[in-house]
Amino acid sequence: MQxxxxxxxxxxxxxxxxxxNKCKVGSLGYTIPDVKLSIWGSQDRFVAxxxxxxxxxxxxxxSLGVIDKE
Numbered sequence: 001m002q003x004x005x006x007x008x009x010x011x012x013x014x015x016x017x018x019x020x021n022k023c024k025v026g027s028l029g030y031t032i033p034d035v036k037l038s039i040w041g042s043q044d045r046f047v048a049x050x051x052x053x054x055x056x057x058x059x060x061x062x063s064l065g066v067i068d069k070e
Contacts, residue, residue, distance in 0.1 A: 009067040022055040
């Protein structure tokens with residue numbers, strides 16, 4: 001889970017259509033600080049993401065590319 005900070009713009013690097021058919025490689029979204037969307041969300045290697053296409057998932061950090069740097 002991303003603790004505090006501001007949302008980060010991210011791009012999905014892996015196919016997660018197994019979990020939500022909208023979560024294809026290249027999907028764009030923002031992280032959601034201080035939120036967990038599943039039982040996995042409390043682990044520090046996952047981050048909650050709200051994708052532009054409406055999907056919301058806890059995603060492994062290494063499955064995301066951060067687009068905008070702080």
